[in-house]
Structures are given as C-alpha cells and as structure tokens.
Amino acid sequence: MHLMLLPGLIFIIIFAYIPMSGLTIAFQKFIPAKGLFGDQTWIGLDNFRYVFELPSFTQVVWNTLYISSLKLILGLVVPIVFAILLNELRNQLVKRSIQTTIYLPYFLSWVVLGGILIDILSPSRGILNEFIMMLGFEPVFFLGDNKWFPVTLVLSDVWKTFGYGTIIYLAALTGIDPGQYEAATIDGANRWQKAWHITIPGMRMVIVLLAVLSLGQLLNAGFDQVFNLYSPQVYQSGDIVDTFVYRIGLLDAQYGVATAVGFFKSVVSFILISVSYFCAYRFAKYRIF
Amino acid sequence: MKGLTPRRRLIKLSVIVLACTLVLSACSSNNSGTGSTDGNGNSNANSGTPADTANGPMTKYDPPIEISMVRNLSDVVENNVLSVLEGETFEDNRWSRIYEEQLGIKINYDWVVKGNPDSDAYKQKMNVTLASGEIPDFTPVDAIQLKQLVDSELIQDMTQYYDQYASPLLKDILEQEGTAPFDAATYDGKLMAIPETGSNMESGMYLWVRTDWLDNLGLEPPKTMADVRAISKAFTENDPDDNGQDDTYGLVATKDLWGGFGGLEGFMAGFNAYPDIWIEDESGELVYGSIQPEVRDALLALQEMTQNGELDKEFGIKDGAKVSEDIASGKIGMEYGEQWNSIWPLQLNVNNDSDAQWQAFPIVSDLADNTSIKVPLKFRTTKFFAVRNGVENPEAIIKLFNMHVEKNWGETAEFDKYYAPPEAESVWQLSPVQPAPPKKNVEAFRAIAAAREANDFSTLEGEAKTIQEKIDSYESGSEEGFALWGWERIYGPDGSMGIADQYDKNGQYLLDKFVGAPTPTLVERQSTLEKLQNEVFVKIILGDPIETFDKFVEDWNNLGGEQITQEVNEWYEQTK
Structure with missing residues (x-):
C-alpha cells in the first residue's frame, strides 16, 4: 500500500527538494554559465544586505501582506455569506444555476482574465467607466491609480474564486443535522435566528480550518494576477514579492539577489505555516502527524 | 543533420564535388561581384575544412556553412517590411539570399521573439x-551581457579575426566613432565581440513643434526655455485646433521618460541637465548626470506643467506606441525627439489631418547664446556580436558585416534594393547584422543641400539620391508623395538634418563621457538604479514633493552609485 506514495514522493523530491540546492545562489555572485556547482564566488550575506537597502523592498513586502490579507479576509467572508444565502433558496433549479455561474470564472486563467479586465476597466473606453461617467462621476483609473489598484486586485480575485469557496461551504452545510432546524422552527425561531444559531456554528470547524491553513499562503499574493494587471505606474501599491523576484531575476539577470529574496520569502512562509499548523491543531483539532 | 543515411551521404558528397568544380571554373573566368577577393580554389579542392577556403573578407564558403543566431522580430519589420514585400519571409528574404548565395552562409535562428530588443x-x-x-554560434548582446559572457568564459577572442577579415570599408565604418565601440568590447586586451557601431549623433534631440498651431495662435517659434513654456501653455489652454474643446496638450512624455520619441532629454538639456550620461564636473571628475541639481529644476518645471494639464496625467502608463495615438489624433503640440520623428509618428497626424504641419527646431535653453547649448548624446554602440567557443568559422560574422556594408555603401552597392527600395521602408532591418556609417544621414543631407544650392540634383548617388527622389515625389503633390511628407521634414530645406548639421558645425554635441566596458558594480546595479530613477522621476512629475529627488540622490549613492562613480573615474584616469 505504501508503494502508492512513491510517485508522489519522487515528484516532491525532484521538484521541491533537489531544487533547494539552488538556494546556495543566494550567497554567491552567481554566474549561470559556470553551473550550480561550478566555480562561483561566495559573497556571504551581501545579496541580502543589498535587498534590504533597496527602498522599494519594504514597500513590496508591505504590499504583499496588505493585498493577501485583504484577499484572505474577503475570500473567507464572501463565500460564507453566499453559501448561507444560497442555502436558503427553495428553488433547486435557481440554486444550481447560480452555483454553476459563480463557479465559472474560477476556471479562467489570469492571462485571459487580465486582457478582459484591462478592457473593462479602461478609463477611456471601458464599460465600467462609461457607466460611472453616465452617473456623472469622474472616470476611475482602476489599473493605473495607486489608491485603486490594490482594491481592484482584491475584488477581482474574490470575484474569480468565491464560487469555489461557496461550494465547499455548501458541502459543509449539508452536514448539519436537519433535526436542529425542525426543533428551532418549533421553538419559533425565524430565518435569521436559525442562520445565526445553527448554520454558522455548524460550519465553524470548516471555517476555522480553511482560515488557519490559508495563513501559510500569506506571502503569496497571486503572481499570475498581479503580473497580468500591473504596470510600472502602480509598482508602488501593487508590486509583490513574486513579481519583484521575477523582474530582478529574469529581466535584470541578478540571480543571486532574486534567490535571496525568494529565500527570505520561504523562511517567513515556513514560520507562518508552522504557526498556522499549530493553530489548526489548537482550534480545529486538525493534525497531519 | 545527425545520422545521414549512406545514400544521402553520397548525394552530399557529389554536391560538394560539383560545387568544387564550379568554384574552380569560376576562378578561371571572372570573379566579379564579391569585390576584392580571390577565389583560391586550389587548396580547398579536397580538404573538407571550410576554414581553409575562408581567407578573404568576402570569400564564399564552399561547401556552404550553417550558422545559428537568435533575433527579435520588430513591429517595423513585421508591419512595414514583411507585409509589403511579397514572397519574402523573416527567414528567407533578399538579405538571407545574398548571404547564402554570395557568402555560402545559411543563417538559422534558434529562436525569434516578437518585439523590440x-x-x-x-x-x-x-x-x-x-x-x-x-x-547560439553568434549572439547579439549588449555591453552588460557581453561582460557576463566574458565572465562565464563562453566566447572566443575575435582580435585576430577582425584584423584579418574585416574589409577596408567595414573597418572605416566601424571605426568612425573612434575606438570607443572597440574599447567597450575589449577585455584584457582581447576583442571579445564585434561591435555594431552605432551613431552617437543620431541620439541628438530636436524640438518638434506644430507650426500650424503656432500660426493659428500668432506665436513665434521658441527661442528660449521661457518660450517653450509659454507655447506649451498656449497650446493647452487657447484651443489651438479651434474645435472649442479643452482637449490638447502642450508637450508629451512617455512612461519610459527617455528615448527617440517623446524623450525628455531635450527638455532637460534646456536646464543644463543631462540625465543618464556621465559628464565632467569642474574638478575634472566624472559625475552622473541624473543626480545633479539641474535635473531637480527640470523635474520641478515638468511637475508644474503636469499640474497645468500641459502633460497628459496618464503618461505614466503610456508607451511610445500609445502616445503616438494622441499625436495621430491631433492632441499634441510639441514633442522632443530625434531627427526621424516626422516619419513616425508625426506622419500619422498629417495623414489624418492634412492641415497639420510640424517642423523641427534646435533645442533651446535660457542661455544668452543659443548656439552654446549642449546637445547630449548617448553612446550608441549597444549591440555586440559575441562568438561562442568552438564555432568553426568565427570569421563568418565579419563576412556578414562586410557584405552588409558592401551592398549598401560599397562599390557594388545596390542601395535601392537592399536598403531603401521604393516599395518598402527599412528593408535593411531584414539582415541580422546592420552596421552602418555613423554619419551617413548628415552626409546625405549635406550632399542634398549642396545639390539644392547648385540646383543640380544629377550628381547625387546612393542614399542621397534615393532620398532626393522621395522629396521630389512629395513636392510633386501626388497622393503617393504625400506619404513621404516625413522625409521632406528631415532632408528638406527646413529639415531636422539641417539642424544636426548646425549642431555638428557649432560643436554643440556633448557625448557621454563613459564609454568603456561596464564596470563590475555597473553590471550588477545599473538596471536597478535606472528603474529606481525612472520611477522616482515619473512620480515627481506626477506630483510627488520635489524633496523626493534629494532622497533619490541619497539612495542612488547608497545602492551602488557611489561605487560605480569611483570605478568609472578609475577608468577615466586610465584613458586620459
């Protein structure tokens, strides 16, 4: 039976553990053509020192935390509310079609959605801004204004993924004993009271578990999304660790520095995952080992 | 090519034998077309190594060789060249054919990426x-990438090949900008790549102004920086296009800030500010132009102009192509750019609105004497061809260079076939190597101007002749000629090249003082510092407090700028 684990293990060893040897690049003045184990110059912590001196780096870390915590919170609240509302619908056909419709964007890649959003949100010819102007307001430059860019990121991400979350919570709802609702009806509880006192407590375990586990993802603010939507004008508010690494590494060919940033991110993520694992055990009695 | 079957090997052998006999017979007859080469067919009759046959600047390889390169496919080539020329593709066109037929060099591309370099x-x-x-066998790289290749010991020393194979014409052309292009590619006394010498003079800036708007508002062409500001304000506020709407801008900028179209170098020069180049201070040391206080003044002026609505507040996300749409729709009154701007994008404006008229003016400052204003020039040799270790015919790249200059400017030149045929612009860009005489444009202008003076155009030849035909076509007033408006604006009596001629004669050019191989810190930090600079400048122009500039100067120094300045000055000491 344990043999079945083998393909997965090999996969992880090849794609996760072996590449870790590349972390040495973070401490080198790396010249790629000489190879990973070639004759590289060791420069200690110089790459890290340089990164922390960069004025944009603190901003980048802050952006990452800001964008991803907003995504985390809204990504939790919106699907829960939606699941509860859907659950109250009597008509199964309507419920199913809504469920399917909101699930659809989840399957589109950000490359495709990026192109669509740039058109929809354009200040000069996008539908959304034409609507805003029709109401008599100034057009909003969603993808070019540092005030609006993070908001646009968070909202579009929530829109894309909340269908998926909704389905998980709907599944959790089916696990609640219908007897409790019948009892509450007999006691004279209205719909709000039933939702508050039965539905939400019934979902508590799933909510806590998903929330805690997503903590480990806090430094992943969504490379595909940001990369397809940002421009130099909104680096100030929209540049995240992953896009920063991409630019330094692949565009500027500063492999040592890029690896140092990636290493830094991994260390912080590791701490976060450990904390969230501890919390998951503490609050939801969830454990792997 | 791996694993030929015996049959194919036989065919290949017979082809080689046939080709050899052809060469032998060609030797005995007349060996025209390839210029100063001798066939030397004897030594290669039975030896297979191509190196033996390759002994002249343009001797054909026999059997033909295949080389690998990589390239970009620019918009210009895709839209203006390939879409117009029938039966020619990026891989198979008049340039690839001549290289294959006359030099026996077949070029394969490992990859081609759409877009500019x-x-x-x-x-x-x-x-x-x-x-x-x-x-690949031959890699076009910039100075920094070249340094990386040298460090990784992947490429070979080209010194001896250049001396041996470069034709006199090629040497003349590549060395016209002095030794700097070669210095930038020389490491430990070895020439590690062949520079495609660029024309520094071509990066000179002009102030392009819509003269029909000037006339409309009763204004004079700008003579001082104050004039520029006043015209910009008037173009923005006084409805120069008489359409009753507040929809015009005085000046343009692009998100990249600098560059041949809409670049702010010309504006900054009006403040004696020279961003992005190294200049000499009073003590004779080199300092970086971008961090000097004059830049602060220029940024402050641009900030005011943005607040007045004279610059588009969305410029921070608009690249040149996007800004050209504003030009085309007639919203822009002035722009700083290089001499070719009338061909693109200003021609777009004129195509849409035949009343529109643009003219290039010399850049101005508030100095008393306008001929003493310095016109900053960048070091324009940015492309070097590096040759991989183990390539059997490293000199092939030099032969390509030789052929390119020969067919455009040599004795057997067919300029109107290989450079600028009437049916398409920029045909020379089909060639993977594009060396060109750095002063060719201004020299063409001087020839045309002299002919105009003498009223005798029959003496013109080569490029000047082709250009004059375009001007004639424009002046004939034909519909076809109207599309050549841009050429008249460059080489005509009021043309931008006339100003280049003046700049040159007045000694107004200020060339980047650092032209050596990139220093170690420059390699590592350059692009980061450049991005930091441009981000900060865009933000200041869009309204960040000007004190941000002081913080930038500090950051620049801390992030390696100080180190770079030191290294650059060490280089400067050595070359003095």
Whole structure:
C-alpha cells in the first residue's frame, strides 16, 4: 500500500527538494554559465544586505501582506455569506444555476482574465467607466491609480474564486443535522435566528480550518494576477514579492539577489505555516502527524 | 543533420564535388561581384575544412556553412517590411539570399521573439539563453551581457579575426566613432565581440513643434526655455485646433521618460541637465548626470506643467506606441525627439489631418547664446556580436558585416534594393547584422543641400539620391508623395538634418563621457538604479514633493552609485 506514495514522493523530491540546492545562489555572485556547482564566488550575506537597502523592498513586502490579507479576509467572508444565502433558496433549479455561474470564472486563467479586465476597466473606453461617467462621476483609473489598484486586485480575485469557496461551504452545510432546524422552527425561531444559531456554528470547524491553513499562503499574493494587471505606474501599491523576484531575476539577470529574496520569502512562509499548523491543531483539532 | 543515411551521404558528397568544380571554373573566368577577393580554389579542392577556403573578407564558403543566431522580430519589420514585400519571409528574404548565395552562409535562428530588443519578452528570453549556457554560434548582446559572457568564459577572442577579415570599408565604418565601440568590447586586451557601431549623433534631440498651431495662435517659434513654456501653455489652454474643446496638450512624455520619441532629454538639456550620461564636473571628475541639481529644476518645471494639464496625467502608463495615438489624433503640440520623428509618428497626424504641419527646431535653453547649448548624446554602440567557443568559422560574422556594408555603401552597392527600395521602408532591418556609417544621414543631407544650392540634383548617388527622389515625389503633390511628407521634414530645406548639421558645425554635441566596458558594480546595479530613477522621476512629475529627488540622490549613492562613480573615474584616469 505504501508503494502508492512513491510517485508522489519522487515528484516532491525532484521538484521541491533537489531544487533547494539552488538556494546556495543566494550567497554567491552567481554566474549561470559556470553551473550550480561550478566555480562561483561566495559573497556571504551581501545579496541580502543589498535587498534590504533597496527602498522599494519594504514597500513590496508591505504590499504583499496588505493585498493577501485583504484577499484572505474577503475570500473567507464572501463565500460564507453566499453559501448561507444560497442555502436558503427553495428553488433547486435557481440554486444550481447560480452555483454553476459563480463557479465559472474560477476556471479562467489570469492571462485571459487580465486582457478582459484591462478592457473593462479602461478609463477611456471601458464599460465600467462609461457607466460611472453616465452617473456623472469622474472616470476611475482602476489599473493605473495607486489608491485603486490594490482594491481592484482584491475584488477581482474574490470575484474569480468565491464560487469555489461557496461550494465547499455548501458541502459543509449539508452536514448539519436537519433535526436542529425542525426543533428551532418549533421553538419559533425565524430565518435569521436559525442562520445565526445553527448554520454558522455548524460550519465553524470548516471555517476555522480553511482560515488557519490559508495563513501559510500569506506571502503569496497571486503572481499570475498581479503580473497580468500591473504596470510600472502602480509598482508602488501593487508590486509583490513574486513579481519583484521575477523582474530582478529574469529581466535584470541578478540571480543571486532574486534567490535571496525568494529565500527570505520561504523562511517567513515556513514560520507562518508552522504557526498556522499549530493553530489548526489548537482550534480545529486538525493534525497531519 | 545527425545520422545521414549512406545514400544521402553520397548525394552530399557529389554536391560538394560539383560545387568544387564550379568554384574552380569560376576562378578561371571572372570573379566579379564579391569585390576584392580571390577565389583560391586550389587548396580547398579536397580538404573538407571550410576554414581553409575562408581567407578573404568576402570569400564564399564552399561547401556552404550553417550558422545559428537568435533575433527579435520588430513591429517595423513585421508591419512595414514583411507585409509589403511579397514572397519574402523573416527567414528567407533578399538579405538571407545574398548571404547564402554570395557568402555560402545559411543563417538559422534558434529562436525569434516578437518585439523590440528592449521589450520584456526579448530580454527574458535572452537572459534565459545566456543563463543556460547554450548560446547560439553568434549572439547579439549588449555591453552588460557581453561582460557576463566574458565572465562565464563562453566566447572566443575575435582580435585576430577582425584584423584579418574585416574589409577596408567595414573597418572605416566601424571605426568612425573612434575606438570607443572597440574599447567597450575589449577585455584584457582581447576583442571579445564585434561591435555594431552605432551613431552617437543620431541620439541628438530636436524640438518638434506644430507650426500650424503656432500660426493659428500668432506665436513665434521658441527661442528660449521661457518660450517653450509659454507655447506649451498656449497650446493647452487657447484651443489651438479651434474645435472649442479643452482637449490638447502642450508637450508629451512617455512612461519610459527617455528615448527617440517623446524623450525628455531635450527638455532637460534646456536646464543644463543631462540625465543618464556621465559628464565632467569642474574638478575634472566624472559625475552622473541624473543626480545633479539641474535635473531637480527640470523635474520641478515638468511637475508644474503636469499640474497645468500641459502633460497628459496618464503618461505614466503610456508607451511610445500609445502616445503616438494622441499625436495621430491631433492632441499634441510639441514633442522632443530625434531627427526621424516626422516619419513616425508625426506622419500619422498629417495623414489624418492634412492641415497639420510640424517642423523641427534646435533645442533651446535660457542661455544668452543659443548656439552654446549642449546637445547630449548617448553612446550608441549597444549591440555586440559575441562568438561562442568552438564555432568553426568565427570569421563568418565579419563576412556578414562586410557584405552588409558592401551592398549598401560599397562599390557594388545596390542601395535601392537592399536598403531603401521604393516599395518598402527599412528593408535593411531584414539582415541580422546592420552596421552602418555613423554619419551617413548628415552626409546625405549635406550632399542634398549642396545639390539644392547648385540646383543640380544629377550628381547625387546612393542614399542621397534615393532620398532626393522621395522629396521630389512629395513636392510633386501626388497622393503617393504625400506619404513621404516625413522625409521632406528631415532632408528638406527646413529639415531636422539641417539642424544636426548646425549642431555638428557649432560643436554643440556633448557625448557621454563613459564609454568603456561596464564596470563590475555597473553590471550588477545599473538596471536597478535606472528603474529606481525612472520611477522616482515619473512620480515627481506626477506630483510627488520635489524633496523626493534629494532622497533619490541619497539612495542612488547608497545602492551602488557611489561605487560605480569611483570605478568609472578609475577608468577615466586610465584613458586620459
């Protein structure tokens, strides 16, 4: 039976553990053509020192935390509310079609959605801004204004993924004993009271578990999304660790520095995952080992 | 090519034998077309090594050789060249054919990326290629990438090949900008790549102004910086196009800030500010132009202009192509740019609105004497061809160079076939190597101007002749000629090249003082510092407090700028 684990293990060893040897690049003045184990110059912590001196780096870390915590919170609240509302619908056909419709964007890649959003949100010819102007307001430059860019990121991400979350919570709802609702009806509880006192407590375990586990993802603010939507004008508010690494590494060919940033991110993520694992055990009695 | 079957090997052998006999017979007859070469068919009759046959600047390889390169496919080539020329493709066109037929060099591209060499897609592909170590036989790189290749010991010394194979014409052309292009590619006394010498003079800036708007508002062409500000204000506020709407801008900028179209170098020069180049201070040391206090003044002026609505507040996300749409729709009154701007994008404006008229003016400052204003020039040799270790015919790249200059400017030149045929612009860009005489444009202008003076155009030849035909066509007033308006604006009596001629004669050019191989810190920090600078400048122009500039100067120094300045000055000491 344990043999079945083998393909997965090999996969992880090849794609996760072996590449870790590349972390040495973070401490080198790396010249790629000489190879990973070639004759590289060791420069200690110089790459890290340089990164922390960069004025944009603190901003980048802050952006990452800001964008991803907003995504985390809204990504939790919106699907829960939606699941509860859907659950109250009597008509199964309507419920199913809504469920399917909101699930659809989840399957589109950000490359495709990026192109669509740039058109929809354009200040000069996008539908959304034409609507805003029709109401008599100034057009909003969603993808070019540092005030609006993070908001646009968070909202579009929530829109894309909340269908998926909704389905998980709907599944959790089916696990609640219908007897409790019948009892509450007999006691004279209205719909709000039933939702508050039965539905939400019934979902508590799933909510806590998903929330805690997503903590480990806090430094992943969504490379595909940001990369397809940002421009130099909104680096100030929209540049995240992953896009920063991409630019330094692949565009500027500063492999040592890029690896140092990636290493830094991994260390912080590791701490976060450990904390969230501890919390998951503490609050939801969830454990792997 | 691996594993030929015996049959195919036989065919190949017989082809070689046939080809050899052809060469032998060609020797005995007349060997025209390839210029100063001798066939020397004897030594190669039975030896297979091509190196033996390759002894002249343009001797044909026999049997033909295949080489690998990588390239970008620019918008210009895709839209203006390939879409117009029938039966020619990026891989198979008049240039690839002549290289194959006359030099026996077949060029294969390992990859081709759409876009310009400064696009993210190209840079990324190039960096990955360099990092993988699996580079093509001949790689076009910039100075920094060249340094990386030298450090990784992937490429070979070209010194001896250049001396031996470069034709006298090629040497003359590549060395017209002095030794700097070669210095930038020389490491430990070895020439590690062949520079494609660029024309520094071509980066000179002009102030392009819509003269029909000037007339409309009763204004004079700008003579001082104050004039520029006043015209910009008037163009923005006084409805120069008489359409009753507040929809015009005085000046343009692009998100990249600098460059041949809409670049702010010309504006900054009006403040004696020279961003992005190294200049000499009073003590004779080199200092970086971008961090000097004059830049602060220029930024402050631009900030005021943005607040007045004279610059588009959305410029921070608009690249040149996007800004050209504003030009085309007649919203822009002035722009700083290079001499060719009338061909693109200003021609677009004129195509849409035949009343529109633009003219280039010399850049101005508030100095008393306008001929003493310095016109900053960048060091324009940015492309070097590096040759991989183990390539059997390293000199092939030099032969390509030789052929390119020969067919355009040599004795057997067919300028109107290979450079600028009547049916398409920029045909020379089909060739993977594009060396050109650095002063060819201004010399063409001087020839045309002299002919205009003498009223005798029959003496013109080569490029000047082709250009004069375009001007004639424009002046005939035909519909076809109307599309050549842009050429008249460059080489005509009021043309931008006339100003270049003046700049040159007045000694107004101020060339980047640092032209050596990139220093170690420059390699590592340059692009980061440049991005930091441009981000900060865009933000200041869009309204960030000007004190941000002081913080930038501090950051620049701390992040390696100080170190770079030191290294650059060490180089400067050595070359003095």
